[in-house]
Amino acid sequence: xxxxxxxxxxxxxxxxxxxxxxxxxxxxxxxRAGRVEASLDLSAAFPAATERDFGNGLxxxxxIYVSVxxxxxxxxxxxxxxxxxxxxxxxxxxxxxxxxxxxAPQGVHYVLPDFAALRRFLSEARGVDLGPVxxxxxxxxxxxxxxxxxxxxxxxxxxxxxxxxxxxxxxxTSGGTRSVLGAVASFLLRExxxxxxxxxFRSRSFAPGAAASGAGR
Amino acid sequence: MSGAPxxxxxxxxxxxxxxxxxxxxxxxxxxATLPLLGALLLAGKLAEENLALGLDPRVVERLEAxxxxxxxxxxxxxxxxxxxxxxLARGLPRDxxxxxxxxxxxxxxxxxxxxxSLHAADGAVVAEAETQAExxxxxxxxxxxxxxxxxxxxxxxxxxxxxxxxxxxxxAREVGELVQGVDALRSEIRRSYVRAFALLLVAxxxxxxxxxxxxxxxxxxRVTRLVGAVRQLASGDLSVQVDPGRANDEVAGLARAFNAMxxxxxxxxxxxxxxEKISGWQDVARRLAHEIKNPLTPMKLAFQQxxxxxxxxxxxxxxxxxxxxxxxxxxREEIGTLQRLVDEFSAFAKLPxxxxxxxxxxxxxxxxLRTSKQLGAAAELSVVKxxxxxxxxxxxxxxxxxxxxxxxxxxxxxxxxxxxxHLGIARTRERAVxxxxxxxxxxxxxxxDRIFDPYFTTxxxxxxxxxxxxxxxxxxxxxxxxxxxxxxxxxxxxxxxLPLAPEAQRAA
Numbered sequence: 108x109x110x111x112x113x114x115x116x117x118x119x120x121x122x123x124x125x126x127x128x129x130x131x132x133x134x135x136x137x138x139r140a141g142r143v144e145a146s147l148d149l150s151a152a153f154p155a156a157t158e159r160d161f162g163n164g165l166x167x168x169x170x171i172y173v174s175v176x177x178x179x180x181x182x183x184x185x186x187x188x189x190x191x192x193x194x195x196x197x198x199x200x201x202x203x204x205x206x207x208x209x210x211a212p213q214g215v216h217y218v219l220p221d222f223a224a225l226r227r228f229l230s231e232a233r234g235v236d237l238g239p240v241x242x243x244x245x246x247x248x249x250x251x252x253x254x255x256x257x258x259x260x261x262x263x264x265x266x267x268x269x270x271x272x273x274x275x276x277x278x279x280t281s282g283g284t285r286s287v288l289g290a291v292a293s294f295l296l297r298e299x300x301x302x303x304x305x306x307x308f309r310s311r312s313f314a315p316g317a318a319a320s321g322a323g324r
Numbered sequence: 325m326s327g328a329p330x331x332x333x334x335x336x337x338x339x340x341x342x343x344x345x346x347x348x349x350x351x352x353x354x355x356a357t358l359p360l361l362g363a364l365l366l367a368g369k370l371a372e373e374n375l376a377l378g379l380d381p382r383v384v385e386r387l388e389a390x391x392x393x394x395x396x397x398x399x400x401x402x403x404x405x406x407x408x409x410x411x412l413a414r415g416l417p418r419d420x421x422x423x424x425x426x427x428x429x430x431x432x433x434x435x436x437x438x439x440x441s442l443h444a445a446d447g448a449v450v451a452e453a454e455t456q457a458e459x460x461x462x463x464x465x466x467x468x469x470x471x472x473x474x475x476x477x478x479x480x481x482x483x484x485x486x487x488x489x490x491x492x493x494x495x496a497r498e499v500g501e502l503v504q505g506v507d508a509l510r511s512e513i514r515r516s517y518v519r520a521f522a523l524l525l526v527a528x529x530x531x532x533x534x535x536x537x538x539x540x541x542x543x544x545x546r547v548t549r550l551v552g553a554v555r556q557l558a559s560g561d562l563s564v565q566v567d568p569g570r571a572n573d574e575v576a577g578l579a580r581a582f583n584a585m586x587x588x589x590x591x592x593x594x595x596x597x598x599x600e601k602i603s604g605w606q607d608v609a610r611r612l613a614h615e616i617k618n619p620l621t622p623m624k625l626a627f628q629q630x631x632x633x634x635x636x637x638x639x640x641x642x643x644x645x646x647x648x649x650x651x652x653x654x655x656r657e658e659i660g661t662l663q664r665l666v667d668e669f670s671a672f673a674k675l676p677x678x679x680x681x682x683x684x685x686x687x688x689x690x691x692x693l694r695t696s697k698q699l700g701a702a703a704e705l706s707v708v709k710x711x712x713x714x715x716x717x718x719x720x721x722x723x724x725x726x727x728x729x730x731x732x733x734x735x736x737x738x739x740x741x742x743x744x745x746h747l748g749i750a751r752t753r754e755r756a757v758x759x760x761x762x763x764x765x766x767x768x769x770x771x772x773d774r775i776f777d778p779y780f781t782t783x784x785x786x787x788x789x790x791x792x793x794x795x796x797x798x799x800x801x802x803x804x805x806x807x808x809x810x811x812x813x814x815x816x817x818x819x820x821x822l823p824l825a826p827e828a829q830r831a832a
Contacts, residue, residue, distance in 0.1 A: 164391020164493070165500050197395030197493065263505035270502055271513060291520035297512055 132308035134250045136237070136317055143185075143237040145173065145250060150230035152254040152306040158222040160257070161202070167193045170255040173235050177244040178312050184248065185238045190260075191229065204228065210236060243315070250310040257304060268293035342548075345540040352536035357529045364521055371517035379507050387503045390496040394489060401467060401485055408434055409469035409481040416442065416479070420450060427453035436484040438466070445476025463487035546575045550582060562590040595800045598776070602797045605778040609790075610673035617666045620659055627655050665788065672778070672790045678801040680717035682825060685756045686749045688718060692727050693747075699728070702735045703743035714749060714756035715825040722798045727760065729791040730818050734762035736783060737816065746811075755804075756824050761817035772808050 133148035149171065161167050169191040174183035189208040196203055202225045205214040219225045232252075237243070259267075272286065272293035341349070412430050417423060427440050431453050438459070441452035464484035471479045506513065549566055556564040564586060568579035634640070634648055686709050693705055727747075735743040748759035767775060767782070774780050776796040781787030795818075799806045804822040811817040 162392075163388060164395055165388060165497055165504060195391075195395075197391055198398050198490065200395075257504075257508075259505060259508050263501070264509070266502055267505045267509050267513070270506060271516075288517070288520055288524065291523055292513070292516040295519040295523070296509065296516040 132250060132252055132310040134252075134310040136250075136313060138240050141240060143240050143243060144233075145187075145235040145237055147173065147232040147235060147250070147252055147308070147310075148230060149232050149252065149254055149306075149308065150226070151308070152256070153226050153229045155226070157226070157256070161193050161225060162195045162222060164195055164197045168257055168260055169193065169229060170253075170258050171232055172253040172255075173232075173237070174251050175237050175243060175248050176251050178247045178249060183251075184244045185242060187235050187237055189232070189235070193225065208236070245315050247312045247314055249312045250308075252306075252308040252310075254306040254308070255304065256306075259298065264296070264298060268296050271296070341537055342540075342544055344544050344547075345537050348540035349533040349536035352532045352539075353529045356532035357525060360525050360528065364518070364525055367521040368514060368518045371514045375510050375514060379503065379510060384503050384507050387496075387500045390500055391493060394493045394496065397489065398485070401483075402469070405436075405467055405469040405481065405483040406471075408437070408483070409471045409479060412440065412481065413471040413473060413479045416473070423451040424453065427451055431455045436461070436464075436467075437481060438464075438484050439480075439482040441480045443478045443480060450477070459484045461486050465490065543575055546579065550575075550579060553582060553586075557586060557589075562586060562593060591805060595805075598796065599800055602778065602793060605793070606673045606675065609669040609778075613666045613669035613673060616662055616669075620662055620666070623655070624659055627652060668788050668790055672794060675794060675797060676722070678719040678722055678798070680719050680802065683716055683718040683720065685714035685716050685718075685758060685822070688720065688723065689727070689747055689749060689758065692724055696724075696728065696731075699731050699735070703731065703738070703745050705731070705745050705747065707747045707749070710748065710750040712751070714751045715827070716756045716802075716822045717825060718802065718822075719798075723802070726795045726798050726820070729795045730760040733791060734760070734764060734816070737762060737764035751824065752821075754824055755821040758820045758822070759817060760820075761811040761815055763811070763813070763815040766810055766814060767808055767816045769810075775808050776806070 130151070135146045136143055137146075138144075171189045171191065173187040173189075175185040176183050187208070189206060192205040192207070192214070194203045195201075202219040202222070204217040204219055204225065206217070207214040217228070219228055237250075272290045412434065415426070415430075417426050423442055427442065430440055431437055432455075436459070437455070439452070439454040442450040444450050461484070463486070465487050467483040467485040469481040469483060471481070473479060546566075546569060553564045553566045565583050566579040568576040568583070631648065631652055634645065686707075689707055693700065693707065699705065731743075731745055734745045737743070744763045746759070746761045746763075748757075748761070750757045750759075771782065776792050777789070778793040779789035780793075781789035796806050799820050799822075802822055804820055806821075807819045809817045809819065
């Protein structure tokens, strides 16, 4: 959870710095049990061409970071992060999806029958918890979303560290002699830049009371 | 309370690096790391090339495509099973009574078919068959195939698909994801290798520096100790010695030479001091002898005149005559004692200068024993020669006096018993050693420091305390040393060390 929040902060800061996309992000905010939940349309981040990637039988990861940023400011007032793991089951021919966010750090599992359903699921980001209603800015604000497709996850980073520290173990041909240089290199391996498959979105401006009235689009 | 600061001081001292140590360390660091610096420049390139070899885009692409290949395989199997199920459905007998036999036959004929069931339109099972035979391809998973029958009902088939495919798929996915991650981290991996190499280089350099300092410190500490010893020597401390250690290098040689030099200086100083002291005492002896000797003759003559007048007197008082006779004996005896004392003082004061001539110590000792009959009569003398020739420069007359005095002391110490005196001759690298030992009561250790002082005697009234002083002076004038000690087994021992003749030292 701490790592997730750290990633959220870093991502939000990056998002705040980056320039917004030309088309405003279609977003709706609504109150729910004293908290603000947003629904976002992220379909621009998931074109039809992504079927080839998401259906390759490997685990694909989509990280979605949403921040509430007061207009004219760059510091986010609220943050939300969601990590979606997608694995196409080549036998069942279904998409096994696991969604992890602060409310469900262990993940909520879904099985989606086809890419269309997956695309819908990813595009319509619902239940984005932006925190208590009273924590929203008292001034006009907007939502910024950052979607990273297949960023290097901590698990991937860890696996890579183990691999370069002990490359022989990966081949399963020898007893796994550890490489000193590799061990040091694995220790010094840092998280890479997010890469090029990053999508930034910015919604239109919301009035301070918009969340209470369920405003959107 | 002073323990902690002392510890801190010691720690600070241990961490302080001298300029020499720093130079050695720098030399080692440079020689150890200079070749590696070039390697560091190549490390990035090397890592990049290795990654390019290991992560060929075609390999990565193919590995990522492996799960899709399994998907294609599964698709093909599914289509095959569907076709086989449809073929079974087409062959279903119209007579329901033969259906079970048909299904049993189908199980036997259709590869990988494990179970088949015919369902009526309402879902009820009309007939079913299942094989219990082992799957020839090992462990398997169910692959269902369903065919809807015309007029309602369905045929459900369960085929076997090899379980190993799923295990292989899992493994292929794991490798594919790993390679995908490594590929995504390619640049970062290259940088991490360069960082690792640089870090190891720094560690290598630090290790080299530490080793250099340790190696240098082994030498510099000894040099520092030598410098300290030289300062002590300069401040007048002639007892300073330096531990040369177990090493056999130039510094150890320097330490040994220093120690020898200090010993030499100390012995020279002691010799000079002693000779000066002896010279002073000789002067005193000369004056005393002169002052005592001068009145002795008038005293002697006066008493002789008194005795002559008494003999010439006609009227004699017998009592006075007796008194005069007794007094005469006393006067003559005391004058004789004084005369002997004067003679000894004079002899001590007039010790001649040493006139050395080449001699062989063993031969000299033998000659001394042969020509000293009176000593042989008073004591049992034995000689042990423990080495080869000992060529030395001796003043034979003076050295005879040395041996005579030492043997006489042994005889005196043994009285009333007959003395047993052991003479030993040996040689070291630079010295010839003559030992004169007896089996007498020995000499108290507390007296060793004073035993060679003039006028110091343990003999009481009979001794003048000049014998050993004369012995030491003669030995010192020969460039040698004399030491008193205990004889193992009891008795006193005097050890005289004389310098070997130069040619003998060179030969040694």
